Amino acid sequence: MMQSFKAFVLSEQEGTFTPAFQTLTTADLPDGDVTVRVHYSSINYKDMLATQPNNKIIRQYPRIPGIDLAGTVIDSQHPQFKKGDQVIATGYDLGVSHDGGFSEVMRLNGDWLVPLPENLTLEEAMIIGTAGYTAALSVDALEQNGLTHDKGPVLVRGASGGVGTIATMILHTLGYEVIASSDNTDYAATLKKIGASDVIPRISDVTPKALSKTEWQAVVDPVGGPSIEEVLKRIHPSGALALSGNAGGTAFESTVFPFILRGLRLIGIDSVYTPMAYRQHIWQRLATDFKSAHLHTIKQVIAFAELQNGLEAVHQSTHNGRIVIDMQVENPLQND
């Protein structure tokens, strides 16, 4: 008998875009060598974009979105995984060109799975999720590019969002002074609680000067857009900016001066195709030296049935921190 479960499916027929919960069976799932009972997923910026009509993220329908998931293996033909293993999946275009985490059960390529590290629960893995993993990649990249405790503060932009909150926590946990840039004044007290020594408004105006007085040794930047030009002018000599996102726009201009007169490094961060060995190394760090005592402070856990409300909150930018989807219902596999 077929096992049935709930999934959130995007369909598009004759120009009509329909997001809806559907009851599926394992026969509806894509090919793959590992089937996972999804316990938690999360809402990332890309999920919000992917679930809008006329989005430029999803090219083929029907599609189950959700760019990350954490759960338990219920069936495996993959040599490295067996029934009962706890796993995390992010990236590899999950929820984009492959069905993703907004389903109580998902089948996928075992080569994409990271074993849940010790000292991390499945819920914590999705409080972190793709956004937090991206924050971790950003901090790790800055460390590889000369971040040290004696060189002054690190700026985190988009600080009330997913990448920003977790970058703030990681940097504080590692002992760095963090300046959080955010226009979300209601969240300033939380940002201070999780590790920001100061909260400043978004940087949006671009001054005409070629260079400005320097303020930060490095920047975690998930905002992007035209304001990067100004941020680059204020980074200490030999500093770096880890650029991961475009919440504030896609294009920016700059002169060459921050690069040729201050030796600045601009580091691109891609969380989707990180090689597996490095991916596992970053998740180990997220479970150990990157793990903040405040991780649960930034979570907002919602039931799977509330998914569309969570997506709307990200769309309207009225959310804070990380929205975690609790996918557990009493008996998702009705015939299991």
Ligand SMILES: NC(=O)c1ccc[n+]([C@@H]2O[C@H](COP(=O)([O-])OP(=O)(O)OC[C@H]3O[C@@H](n4cnc5c(N)ncnc54)[C@H](OP(=O)(O)O)[C@@H]3O)[C@@H](O)[C@H]2O)c1
């Ligand atoms: N490179 C990768 O692999 C990768 C992985 C994950 C995410 N990303 C990207 O990183 C970005 C952030 O993701 P997220 O999950 O942190 O999203 P999020 O939770 O929606 O947070 C984005 C934050 O950016 C700030 N912001 C929004 N609109 C802005 C604007 N017009 N100008 C300046 N700041 C603005 C807001 O923070 P404040 O209100 O505090 O200012 C907002 O909370 C997205 O573009 C996402 O696609 C990239």
